[in-house]
Amino acid sequence: MAVLGIVIEQPNDTVSHIGHCLGQRFSRARFARSTAHSSLPRLAHSGRVRRTHLERGNDRSLDRYEATTEGLEAFHTWMFELPSAMPALREAMYGRIEFCRPEDLPRLIKMVRQEEAISDDMYRETALRLRRQRLKKTDSADYARRIREVLLYADPMHWSSRSERYALIAERLEEIAREAGLTLEVPGG
Amino acid sequence: MGEVLLLDGVWKAFDRGRDRVSVLEGVSLSVAAGEIVAVVGTRDQGKTTLLRVASGSLPADRGSVRLCDLELTGLSDGQLARVLRTEIGWAARTGPEVRVRVRDYVELPLATGRWLGWRERRLRVAKALKQLGVAGVAELRWGELSDWQRALVELAQAVVGRPRVLLVDDVIDGLGLGKKQAAMEILRGFANDLGCGVLMAVSDHAAALPADRVWQLGGGRLKLMADLSDPDLIPLHKASDGGRGWLTGS
DSSP, X not given: OHHHHHHHHSTTEEHHHHHHHHXXXXXXXXXXXTHHHHHHHHHHHTTSEEEEEOOSSSOGGGOEEEEOHHHHHHHHHHHTOOOXXXXXXXXXXXXXXXXXXXXXXXXXXXXXXXXXXXXXXXXXXXXHHHHHHHHSOOOTTOHXXXXXXXXXXXXXXXXXXXXXXXXXXXXXXXXXXXXXXXOOOOTTO | OOEEEEEEEEEEXXXXXXXXXXXXXXXXXXXXTTOEEEEEOOTTSSXXXXXXXXXXXXXXXXXXXXXXXXXXXXXXXXXXHHXXXXXXXXXXXXXXXXXXXXXXXXHHHHHSSSOOOHHHHHHHHHHHHHHTTOGGGTTSBGGGSOHHHHHHXXXXXXXXXXXXXXXXXXXXXXXXXXHHHHHHHHHHHHHHHTOOEEEEEESSHHHHTTSSEEEEEETTEEXXXXXXXXXXXXXXXXXXXXXXXXXXXX
């Protein structure tokens, strides 16, 4: 849907540039460089976009696309669709905890602590990014920047809560391991 | 800038029935003049205990608490009371315990044990309330104020004595993001213009974001979440409408 949204915003742009915009606008999602290249032919096949320019040769990165009426409708439906169901939580760590055997606990605890440390680093990075952005003069007319700032606020919140969650999981697992008489590895060791 | 507050290896525990509950376990942190330091923690993690120990009003079991060059842990009650009146501003959500007008509440730190004429006290109170934009509530009582007005009155009361250290306990919590930002701009103004160090306890990270350093308190221990006092960063007040001459202007 992100690719379709960019095509709607920037019709007849090259595949290569759409891929570039995807990376820039949705850096948190870490889309692969090839996402636009692989998604656009699929979207064209499903009738949501149409190719407006076919570049000669095998390099498809200079092809151009625009959204079809069907694509516009699909995008608007997605954009304003009210959430109706509980979102699925499919985090790998939840699965690992579910399948964890007693002898796996020390290694799992180490992994959880690493996840916590990564979240801490991400919190630091996103908080600094937010702060730098906040220090810039905000022009109330600069709609795009103000909208982006909303997400900048959300990022540190996401990582701090993730860090707290993993700290809690680690503490509980450590408690279980201790009660089971297991020797825990030194954090970071 | 020099440190105005330094906690070094502070331990604190309380008796709870037969149990001894440890709240702070070797906590160390510092606050420099002009700096805002935030401590984030959920309820019952010991944030208020940490602030009370930092103010000297609650003695630590072990460790050192220094206000500038003064070791608070060794002071007599009289000396400590003087430090609390003159050097430390305290803002909490509790408000006055008796039914007083806002202007009398804000005046309290000036009225107790310090020689200041009646007229001077009233002038300072009026100025503090005006600079925080709540001059209009001076004659009201606590129960008649909105949450935001209470937060502003608390802050006015805490800085009216021009403290070197400002301790802010949960004042910003529960406010909307816009109000949190506004409150942080005010704290930034205090830190900059009064040159005081601000140590604030909050229960969510949104309130802590504009701080220079963010600590997480959990299980009695502090974890440094972010040090945002990057020398390349422009002070927040220069980029905003802050720096309004907090209480120092004539």
